[in-house]
Amino acid sequence: MKRLVVLGGGESGVGTAILAQKQGYDVFVSDYGKITDRYKEVLNSYAISWEDEQHTEALILNADVVMKSPGIPDKAPIVKKLLEKEVQVISEIEFAYPFTNATTIGITGSNGKTTTTLLTYHLLKQAGLNVGLAGNIGKSFAWQVAEENFDYYVLELSSFQLDGIVNYKPHIAVLTNISPDHLDRYNYNYDNYIDSKFRITMNQTEEDYFIFDADDQASQNWFSKNKIKANQLSFSITKTIKNGAFLNNNTMEFKINNEEFVLDAAEIALEGKHNYKNAMAAVSVADLLKVRKQTIRESMSNFQGAEHRLEKVLKIQGVQYINDSKATNVNAAFFALDSMTTPTIWIVGGVDKGNDYTELMELVHEKVKAIICLGIDNKKIIDTFGNVVDIMVEVDNMKDAVHTAKHLAEKGDTVLLAPACASFDLFQNYEDRGTQFKQAVKNL
Structure with a gap:
């Protein structure tokens, strides 16, 4: 019986475990973080063994094949050990x-x-x-x-x-x-x-x-x-x-x-x-x-677009609020700013992935009247655009970001959430960030 170890007990990990068991594999799921209760229930209902908040090497390194969830980097210590042992590490697909x-x-x-x-x-x-x-x-x-x-x-x-x-x-x-x-x-x-x-x-x-x-x-x-x-x-x-x-x-x-x-x-x-x-x-x-x-x-x-992707949330007192939380890199933020046709208050920031903001310079110059930095470390954004816009404000939560935007916006303006960064400093993921933005707008 072939042994499959699944690293990561999220959607792709649990799905892989279910398929593997059905195909006759001996399956073990290991997550270094916490597995949610919903997924624990699913694994238990299939009688699939699992662990969370640890990686027990004795139960992992004996695998014939390992499915690694996409969020786990190759440089994670357990993955390095598996590769050293020449255990095949593959994706769910x-x-x-x-x-x-x-x-x-x-x-x-x-x-x-x-x-x-x-x-x-x-x-x-x-x-x-x-x-x-x-x-x-x-x-x-x-x-x-x-x-x-x-x-x-x-x-x-x-x-x-x-x-x-x-x-x-x-x-x-x-x-x-x-x-x-x-x-x-x-x-x-x-x-x-x-x-x-x-x-x-x-x-x-x-x-x-x-x-x-x-x-x-x-x-x-x-x-x-x-x-x-x-x-x-x-x-x-x-x-x-x-x-x-x-x-x-x-x-x-x-x-x-x-x-x-x-x-x-x-x-x-x-x-x-x-x-x-x-x-x-x-x-x-x-x-x-x-x-x-x-x-x-x-x-x-008749197609309905994706949520968190240039999603029009509400128009309040003549100000349009747009959620583009899925703009997690500079290129996506470029598309978002490029499609703005009114003066824009831009909410930007998060975990920088090695971003080069200079390609946004012309668009910011042309369209953005104020920048609200929503992140733990905003130095790079401030250094890049500090002299380009008149108003730059730092906040550390979505409620303050949206309230500040409302205060700065005039009739006919757009408030755009297009972070150009990953969300993991203040939010669980880009969906959580977008949902918090929409909720804060609806509470105005």
Whole structure:
């Protein structure tokens, strides 16, 4: 009997444990933090042994294979010991993949991947396909493989999940874009992070498809040095594309497998140029899977965007409050600021991942009237923008941030939460940060 040890007792860990047990593995779950009561109950109901607030080496180092949750870095002491012993350490996606015959669509990228994933899932579901949603969002992929019987899965994949794949291969892979993010996990080496993203296509063959942003510089650089086997489709909002999708004035034109198809950009439920790209990527997937054009048109106009992603919360006394808590890096904050059309009070800050804020300089100069720093260490933000805006305030909780913003805002202004940073200094995660923002706005 093969022994699987699962590191991390969250959604992906518990899902993997359930699937492994069903497949006849001897399973043990170990979490260095606390496992929530809900997950403890699930593990107990399946009679899966677990521990939390510790890693007992005698129960871990004897594993045949280890599934590591994406939040645990390779430099964690227990992971180092496993690698020294040459125990295979993989991700949930890699573990679950051999146990399903479903076709998978894998979507990665520094920004836009959640919106693109939700949009692709929406398009396929509306078309009547038997499709599951998993990866970084929704219920764990492994858990669904254990209990559901989908023909297709749309998977949102982080670079951490891709680091742990060996044989996993999506039939259709989408890389939305690449910008510096999580560099703390890649020895502050941008090339390592880029290579990590491209792992999504490493096992693809000539029968598979790879969809990418033709405007993205990092992708272009990678392609100048590397070759892939999959059929390439790209999308662009600046140039004409022979095979893929592009923007022609306000029309999206698709040329895929010698078929042409147009979509009026005004018919799309999402605002902002970057969302045109997300839409092009999702529609390209639907088109490859032979979804009817009429269904695509209808689905694009009735799509509800992702929560915490340029989400309009409320308009109070002529001031619009927008929650973009999911803007956890500079590039995402760039998109958010770029889509502002009124004077903006910008709430920014959190755990810096090696950010370079200078690329936001022009936008801040043009659009931002005041900055509210919401983080434990705001030195870098203050140093960068101190001379650019007239008003800069430091706060250490969401309630104060929102009250300060209300005090500074005038009719016609926008208050934007787009932190450009991770949330772990003051919040559990970006969802918690966004939810607290929305609650504070509703309490004004």
